[in-house]
Amino acid sequence: MNIRQWIKPTFTQGGFGLEEENQRVTPEGFLAQTDHPFGDDPVLDRDFCESQLEIITGVHHNPRELVKALGDKRREVARFLAGQNTPELLWPFSNPPCLRSEKDIRIAQFVGEKAEKTVYRNYLAGKYGRKKQSLCGIHFNFSYPQAFLDCLREEGVSADQIYLNLAEKLLAYSWLIVALTAASPLMDASFEGGKPGEILAGIYSSYRCSDRGYWNEFEPVLDFDAIPNYLDSMNYYVETGKLYSAAELYYPVRLKPKGTNALDKLREGVNHIELRMLDINPLRDEGIDPSDLEFLTLLLLYLTARPKMDLSVMRQRRAMRNMKQAASYPLEKVSLFWTDGQMHPLPELALEILADMENVLGAHEAISRQIDKIKDPDRCYASQILDRYGEDYIGGGLARARELAGISEGDLRQKGRK
Template identity: 45%
Template sequence: MSNQEKLSLLGHSGGFGLEKESLRVTMDGRLAQTPHPFPGNKHIDRDFCENQVEIITNPEGSVRKAVDSVREYHEYVADALWNLESGREVLWPFSNPPRISGEDEIPVARFSGELAERTAYRKYLGRKYGKRKMLLSGIHFNYSYPPEFLQRIFEDSGEGNYREFVDSLYLNLARKAMMYSWLIVALTAASPLYDLSLFEESQRDRVRDLRLATVRSSELGYWNDFTPTLRYESTEAYVASIQRYVTKGLLHSPKELYYPVRLKPAGEYSMEGFSGGISHIEIRSLDLNPLSPFGLMEEDVEFLRMLIGWMTVLPNHELSEERQKSAIHNMKKAASLDLENVILRNADGTRSVLTDKALEVLDRMERDLGKSSTLDFQRNKILHPENRYSEIILDRYGDDFMKSGILLATRRFHGQ
């Protein structure tokens, strides 16, 4: 089966799931101290903090349905918070948190009973990484190949074991997604504004010098205190490469691996779950986008769908430890406001200017996938810096981060 036949067979289909984190804040822009208002709702949970709402959609059959699901849950949560008996609250629209007086006002998520271990784990994370960093909020994109596609290309492959074939497909996809993680960050970065209270005193001069378009994906963002490298030659090797960091005491559990691309089993995330095979891939580097009323642009999710399809038919390659380290380096560098000055490390050891490399990739995608308004939308961000989310956000809201956050959070209730 040719690459074009595979792309045609894959089409726009698949399983699309989204997870969106947002902080609950009071009308004066302070972190809410109230209990999670949606107990028992599997689609509206909390992440690190008691006041960090996490919207979790079902896997949907199209990008449009997944984005609509996020919007509907966001509106439901926003309406409920606006009408809380304990006092009005809103969802903070930025990935970077509002002003923080101190770590005492960051309440760790309160789980009890059989789930009490989750609270203990979060306290451990707060001690290790600092509670401020745990307030950074974003969006995770989950994708699974449609069963019909997998079955057809498996039959065409002549391979003998279906489960191993599917796992190999996801492992190769994860390799490629790591190598292009810089492009996702460059095109979707949307958190150039922050309050200096997010950072320790020792970091504040450094963050000014960095000129960041996104904090979460930068060197000051959500990373482990070492650079992990994983193995992708088999599911067993992948699991073992994560587990070794737990065994060495570098990680409390596999969940602590802060990596931009994850492979996931079905059900609860655990290494034991991989015995049933790989279920889907998770891309974890999207910022909340305050230019959208619900924090997410459909064009960006559609681009991720196209990127996954394109990467699926790219030639497979090895992802050595050195290449993985380069991929992480490139992703952190892509968090810059000044993309024209960012130099990427290529897999062959050469260097490229990020904007030149981005245009090259988008042109290759267009040759393989055909012309698309989605690719034009992304290309214009590279060709015209004023179209990048970070530049628009700085221009519109850069004068007063705190005031802008409240105005954006309440626009739904003022017809804006």
Template identity: 40%
Template structure:
């Protein structure tokens, strides 16, 4: 196997809500207008950390943690009063939709604000508050070049695009596994649903609200054509032309294929696929960075494992099943979760164990014993469902969710203030 096979470039995007000491969304403006790694997402209160691109997991994790610590320290000392980062994917108290201030822009960026207003009207502001982590990955260039030389493709551009298209199919097919292993939002405040339920805990049905059937999805299952990059783009363009989508970024799908720079269909067609984005990860309040490094490591090697699996048929039926499986995996009680594989309904615990055992055998065969720890870490969540994050979080935060969350966010702020400056 190519010595560069296990090398890739990676980065993270992490969304979090700014909240006050009482668990409400403050009306203050975004306090980091000029930081290269800190942006806004839907609303003024939704901070997005965008790491640089690295070649190693520890480097990405450390930068994510360092930027977050910087944010926590800055928020704690705002002139307008202390603020904090909410450590959960599900939002805290929402008095009403007027509490949610859409991110404002000026000059040539004004279209960003108009797009957010469109989303608010179409999907409702509340769903836009769901926060999560996106994992961005690209293969190392020397690996791509060496694989291209031994392929039947005449064009490197075509080879590279098809490699990512094939990978996107497989990741979408197995998105259910990543959701099961990383779901970390089993409790929400009732104000996520309506104003009258503020202060009432919602729990018991979902391990991940945002990945579940009530999460942030398009009103239809997009059917994409993975035959070629042009076919893929055309299949998205159809939904834009018939009004089901307004822009490429409205494609709410577990995996996105992205070009470098501005994310548009035109750029994607001319410049080709630069990296792949996995979008199904909850914030994990049990880790100060919002994601455990072992989970991050697992996803990295999960991608490489999928790359060497045989190609799959991924037409309309398979795509619908993949999305249904992901939504099912977001349910809370694993003993009652079934997914569809090869035309049959299978208990998710059985399917997850089988996949992880095969993945472990692959890395043993290639003498990558260093990777086995992160796979065993995931197997433990399958063999002992009470070790799943959602079970732990429900136990710790399932009573008076927002008040318990306030204590956790203040704890992380105190830890950040006590850490050494980076």
């Protein structure tokens, strides 16, 4: 199949969705201690903690339209929070602000039919601690155009197998996505038990994707041969007591069914794939650059066209370690164990893959922009964020949050005194 012929249809008929987590904070830069202010709005949910707002977009058929919709909702939310009687701001970073103690991180309180969600969060807090749960990110959901799946079905290839193959390939290439989109090189020292207000910087480009991020206590291995095998390999960790449920498997890529996300429903068919390794980009009002979303779409098509990888146990574990290594800073010092069994400098390997993408898909601005990031490290988001916010993480973050809400520091202070 000539994958180039599917580029335009994918950008106009594919399914695209985003779930973006953000912390609500006080004007002074602490996690908000108030209850979730949006009730049961399905578009504005909570994640682990009560202050951790999750903006969930609908399905769009164009990446740029999707990013615009997210940006519009994000600005609307930021203005609402700043306009409350007790004003709050939408924190612009993946990493949290000052944490006076773990008690600042209030576990999300669900009641009634959803009360089990709070039980589960209490379990996570006991097992992993609350701090790592306060890290925020973006999940990107993608589904192929129906015409593409129909075409494959005529060739005897099922949609489930295509998505499963793509998930396996994405695991191997997850390091590339982290290297190109990492945007959380700064951390308040209180996160690591240090003095609030001091800054930890220059170690990771993405803390949440690094080896210090939010991971299971073991290295998971999945079976990508068929959907039943895939589900059985996840259930194994539940049955052996390593996981509370399959939702506790912290993995960079997930396959999702239509409607309620349950493994039993996945047996009925895969609806879309979810990429979970994206940082919030504080340089953008939307939290993500639309060019990055276009690049990810092109990467998905590129990987779709590549042969099945058949990752062994060892290669799956190396893939996860590569991803964590790619979250280090700076990238010039990172080397990865690639599929040829050799170590390669990350920039060299990234440029080789990006060049092959252009060979397979043709020239695209979204790919060119990623090449520029690798060739000029100053273009990487982590470098730009270090330059802009490295001297004042909390103050700079609050200024950026006020900018998003369209309110001045003086007006916010005045409102808080009323």
